[in-house]
Amino acid sequence: GAVVSQHPSWVICKSGTSVKIECRSLDFQATTMFWYRQFPKQSLMLMATSNEGSKATYEQGVEKDKFLINHASLTLSTLTVTSAHPEDSSFYICSARDLAGVGSRFFGPGTRLTVL
């Protein structure tokens, strides 16, 4: 099946710094990528939807200036957590939909962010 990778798989940073997470579709072109956040023992929460070459669409309650999303190519989307704080510590997961737009989505392995 289609493969989605994320980098890094885990990151620890100091409060106030910015962290960039990459999401790549390895064997298909993704017109749309989705970013989720998952706190411990909770379900995934959709943060935003990004389409290649256009601005991301953020879910209600998600600060677009804090979570910067760039989808510059059909195989790469990045999420930058700006001025991270301990409450931003979470498991960030991306998902991609291929050009064919089939119903199933492919998920990355996730990035564990810990902000000290």
Next chain:
Amino acid sequence: DAKTTQPNSMESNEEEPVHLPCNHSTISGTDYIHWYRQLPSQGPEYVIHGLTSNVNNRMASLAIAEDRKSSTLILHRATLRDAAVYYCILKLGGSQGNLIFGKGTKLSVKP
């Protein structure tokens, strides 16, 4: 998005079949029923999806009620590697709609 209801947790014995139920009484005619699972510290993994007819693939079977208000994911022989949280999600067909995750069912498999 239409809501789904699943039991919080279920237990199974290894090598026995597992039936994971999902209620979706407000499903609309254009909603597909998707199942994903998430192993600990990993991203979700697609399991199966269907619209009206029962579906089978190498991972599982999906049984959909005639009125489509409920469905059941069937793992024919549970293994220890099947221990995960299973999510039942309704989504518009094709490229439309987002995958909105509920709480899912945490499946434990005992050796």
